Amino acid sequence: MNNNNRHLISILLENEAGALSRVANLFSARGYNIESLTVAPTDDPTLSRLTLVTSGNEQVIEQIVKQLNKLIDVVKLIDLSETDAIERELMLIKTKANGEQRAEMKRLSDIFGGRILDVTDATYTIELTGDGEKLDNFLRAVERDAILEVVRSGATGIARGQKALHI
Amino acid sequence: MELITGAEILVRCLKEEGVEYLFGYPGGAVLHIYDALYVQEDVKHILVRHEQAALHAADGYSRACGKPGVALVTSGPGLTNAVTGIANAYMDSVPLVVFSGQVPTALIGNDAFQEVDAVGITRPCVKHNFLVRDIKNLAETIKKAFFIATTGRPGPVLIDLPKDVTIAKAEYHYPKKVKLRSYNPTIKGHAGQIRKAVDMILSAKRPIMYTGGGVILSDGSPELVELTQLLGYPITNTLMGLGAYPATDKQFIGMLGMHGTYEANMAMHDCDVLIAIGARFDDRVTGKIEKFCPHARIVHVDIDPSSISKNVQVDIPIVGSVPNVLRAMISVIRDEKLKPDTEALGKWWRQIDEWRGIKSLSYRQSNEIIKPQFVIQKLYEVTQGQAIITSDVGQHQMWAAQYYHFDRPRQWINSGGLGTMGFGLPAAMGAKFAFPDQDVACVTGDGSIQMMLQELATMKQYNTPVKIVNLNNGYLGMVRQWQEFFYQKRYCMTYFESLPDFVMLAEAYGHVGMRIDKPRDVEGALREAFAMKDRTVFLDFITDQTENVFPMIPSGGGQNEMLLAERDEMVSTHDEGMVLL
Ligand SMILES: Cc1cc2nc3c(=O)[nH]c(=O)nc-3n(C[C@H](O)[C@H](O)[C@H](O)COP(=O)(O)OP(=O)(O)OC[C@H]3O[C@@H](n4cnc5c(N)ncnc54)[C@H](O)[C@@H]3O)c2cc1C
Ligand SMILES: Cc1ncc(C[n+]2csc(CCOP(=O)(O)OP(=O)(O)O)c2C)c(N)n1
Ligand SMILES: [Mg+2]
Numbered sequence: 194m195n196n197n198n199r200h201l202i203s204i205l206l207e208n209e210a211g212a213l214s215r216v217a218n219l220f221s222a223r224g225y226n227i228e229s230l231t232v233a234p235t236d237d238p239t240l241s242r243l244t245l246v247t248s249g250n251e252q253v254i255e256q257i258v259k260q261l262n263k264l265i266d267v268v269k270l271i272d273l274s275e276t277d278a279i280e281r282e283l284m285l286i287k288t289k290a291n292g293e294q295r296a297e298m299k300r301l302s303d304i305f306g307g308r309i310l311d312v313t314d315a316t317y318t319i320e321l322t323g324d325g326e327k328l329d330n331f332l333r334a335v336e337r338d339a340i341l342e343v344v345r346s347g348a349t350g351i352a353r354g355q356k357a358l359h360i
Numbered sequence: 361m362e363l364i365t366g367a368e369i370l371v372r373c374l375k376e377e378g379v380e381y382l383f384g385y386p387g388g389a390v391l392h393i394y395d396a397l398y399v400q401e402d403v404k405h406i407l408v409r410h411e412q413a414a415l416h417a418a419d420g421y422s423r424a425c426g427k428p429g430v431a432l433v434t435s436g437p438g439l440t441n442a443v444t445g446i447a448n449a450y451m452d453s454v455p456l457v458v459f460s461g462q463v464p465t466a467l468i469g470n471d472a473f474q475e476v477d478a479v480g481i482t483r484p485c486v487k488h489n490f491l492v493r494d495i496k497n498l499a500e501t502i503k504k505a506f507f508i509a510t511t512g513r514p515g516p517v518l519i520d521l522p523k524d525v526t527i528a529k530a531e532y533h534y535p536k537k538v539k540l541r542s543y544n545p546t547i548k549g550h551a552g553q554i555r556k557a558v559d560m561i562l563s564a565k566r567p568i569m570y571t572g573g574g575v576i577l578s579d580g581s582p583e584l585v586e587l588t589q590l591l592g593y594p595i596t597n598t599l600m601g602l603g604a605y606p607a608t609d610k611q612f613i614g615m616l617g618m619h620g621t622y623e624a625n626m627a628m629h630d631c632d633v634l635i636a637i638g639a640r641f642d643d644r645v646t647g648k649i650e651k652f653c654p655h656a657r658i659v660h661v662d663i664d665p666s667s668i669s670k671n672v673q674v675d676i677p678i679v680g681s682v683p684n685v686l687r688a689m690i691s692v693i694r695d696e697k698l699k700p701d702t703e704a705l706g707k708w709w710r711q712i713d714e715w716r717g718i719k720s721l722s723y724r725q726s727n728e729i730i731k732p733q734f735v736i737q738k739l740y741e742v743t744q745g746q747a748i749i750t751s752d753v754g755q756h757q758m759w760a761a762q763y764y765h766f767d768r769p770r771q772w773i774n775s776g777g778l779g780t781m782g783f784g785l786p787a788a789m790g791a792k793f794a795f796p797d798q799d800v801a802c803v804t805g806d807g808s809i810q811m812m813l814q815e816l817a818t819m820k821q822y823n824t825p826v827k828i829v830n831l832n833n834g835y836l837g838m839v840r841q842w843q844e845f846f847y848q849k850r851y852c853m854t855y856f857e858s859l860p861d862f863v864m865l866a867e868a869y870g871h872v873g874m875r876i877d878k879p880r881d882v883e884g885a886l887r888e889a890f891a892m893k894d895r896t897v898f899l900d901f902i903t904d905q906t907e908n909v910f911p912m913i914p915s916g917g918g919q920n921e922m923l924l925a926e927r928d929e930m931v932s933t934h935d936e937g938m939v940l941l
Contacts, residue, residue: 207542210491211479211480211483211491214480214483215483218483218484222484252669252673255669256666256670259665259666260666262665262666263664263665263666265487265488265508265540265542265543266542267542268541268542269542360541
């Protein structure tokens with residue numbers, strides 16, 4: 194039994210000043226794990242969408258979900274790990290691209306479905322989307338000292354099929 | 361169309377909410393509000409002497425009468441002083457609405473004079489908080505605050521008011537109702553779960569009802585009494601739940617937990633079905649989680665889903681409000697003429713009576729020196745069990761809980777979750793505002809009383825006569841007890857080498873002071889004090905300095921691992937005549 198599972202939780206939050214800090218505060222005050230957190234406006238201007246990745250055993254996750262629901266600013270949430278869901282994260286990565294490296298880097302990017310957004314005679318800036326694991330794999334595939342900078346957006350997600358988180 | 365200031369809107373909203381008393385303390389940021397208070401008489405402002413006391417008084421008021429308590433403090437130090445009181449109410453789920461002044465919106469974030477981030481500082485210890493930036497939202501925010509504070513699991517709500525918002529003008533409109541799309545507490549329990557719970561409850565051979573503060577907060581005592589008596593099951597209360605079930609009834613087996621009775625803790629340990637109602641499995645109750653109720657299947661009724669299966673996994677969770685859920689359970693039992701297993705129950709009661717026979721609340725009486733337990737017993741007798749008792753935090757609090765038998769809810773007011781020394785006196789004042797015609801006593805200690813002593817002046821000003829029962833042991837007794845047991849009597853910083861003359865001090869504030877140091881004078885002094893209906897009396901009882909609170913489950917122990925007072929020296933407290941004088 195794997196008891197420290199990774200969970201992707203997606204939240205509709207009142208678009209109010211301080212709402213984000215309430216969520217962040219909850220995690221630090223109660224000592225819950227937080228791996229990544231993203232937040233952005235939605236099509237409804239009164240709501241933001243917050244996605245976070247956390248981990249813990251079943252009991253901890255149950256408490257996290259209950260505590261989140263208890264926050265007045267949390268309108269609705271879904272634990273995407275409990276359903277069939279799509280997870281995506283955006284990564285921007287700047288790599289060295291000199292000599293032989295140049296062709297190799299381009300090839301790697303193509304294999305992973307990346308796009309080269311910016312080119313200089315010594316570097317590439319690549320955009321890559323996928324789930325966290327795919328991005329990790331890409332980073333592993335690239336030679337360590339070829340990496341100049343990595344920017345990851347944190348995971349977001351959406352349920353597959355008819356299921357939708359809305360109010 | 362009439363335009364009025366934010367300050368006037370605030371006062372009108374309070375009136376509309378039926379707020380009788382506003383406990384507060386002025387300052388620059390709230391001057392406009394004080395000006396609006398000046399010209400009206402509906403909302404009575406009580407001027408405390410420290411903002412923490414404003415919060416505790418509002419809290420005591422609310423616990424006594426069930427209505428939300430309301431407080432007003434200024435920005436900066438006014439707010440920071442109030443934080444302890446807010447946290448205290450949060451831990452014990454007391455409905456409060458707190459207004460704090462704030463620097464003008466244009467200065468927020470500028471390190472302006474007396475600026476603190478009130479919303480940030482209080483965020484972890486409020487049910488919710490608001491910063492009102494636009495006067496147009498003021499009335500609605502106040503409505504929301506009262507709604508949130510008083511519904512679901514109650515708690516404190518803070519509204520931070522920048523000064524310019526209190527000065528700006530707007531049309532007044534107080535909404536009759538508010539709806540919050542993201543907040544909708546479940547009141548009614550799930551019928552299927554209730555049905556399953558009833559079956560489990562009636563299948564029990566060794567049942568116990570474990571009930572807490574939620575019964576009192578929800579005014580669910582009548583339903584609890586009815587259900588418990590219908591079943592004939594033993595019942596124990598948490599420190600916060602005392603009074604929800606009459607302590608003098610034979611089915612009541614005392615408080616449970618660290619300083620609970622032997623019978624309550626043993627019955628918990630051996631039970632096969634645990635019926636938890638409005639209680640949150642606090643660590644002072646469970647002891648070591650691994651050893652908690654090892655044989656029990658558990659039903660848990662609570663309005664807050666996050667209280668359920670937080671510390672202890674339960675078998676049948678029911679989210680809902682106590683009176684609703686219990687009424688539903690009672691109907692199922694009555695309608696279907698269901699009966700508990702009386703044979704098993706008879707056996708169980710015989711076992712419990714055996715544990716009762718241990719008389720775990722016995723203590724050694726003395727002719728020479730006043731035993732603190734004895735003072736509480738006399739307090740109980742002299743007030744005929746009818747007084748509202750508030751308490752501070754320490755040994756005296758435990759003795760008050762153990763030896764004053766509370767027969768009705770809201771009679772016992774103490775700080776359980778945060779354990780705030782200094783709570784007792786302002787809370788007593790608040791309770792007295794709620795019930796001016798009832799006797800109110802504050803059981804306190806020489807340490808605790810010094811934390812909010814200045815409120816003696818407030819009590820003089822508003823004539824709220826309270827009897828202060830100071831169990832003066834010269835020590836921070838509860839801490840000293842732990843040092844005795846767990847730190848080989850290294851009494852570091854728990855002895856007061858200097859204490860004020862409390863009698864003179866009481867007199868200096870315009871009250872009556874009495875010092876009592878002989879056991880034979882205890883009862884007479886109490887009678888004399890309670891006869892002075894319109895005076896606050898400070899009774900300074902010089903008590904045994906080394907008395908300890910028993911029974912006790914040392915931290916980390918199981919419920920069946922209680923320390924009892926040294927048995928061979930024990931004298932029963934319940935057998936008349938054994939109390940020597
Ligand atoms: C020195 C000291 C010693 C202590 N020793 C002990 C001890 O020996 N024994 C002991 O019991 N405590 C003791 N305490 C107190 C302890 O710390 C806790 O405060 C207490 O046990 C909690 O009581 P409770 O479980 O009733 O919960 P409360 O804090 O009263 O919580 C109420 C529960 O009821 C729920 N609720 C609220 N409204 C409703 C509603 N409408 N319907 C349903 N549920 C509702 C809430 O969600 C919550 O879960 C001690 C405290 C101090 C300071
Ligand atoms: C504000 C605060 N500070 C410290 C404590 C820790 N503490 C708990 S009980 C206690 C001693 C209380 O002494 P006293 O009021 O004299 O009561 P006694 O135990 O002697 O009856 C202390 C210091 C606390 N609960 N609250
Ligand atoms: Mg003391």
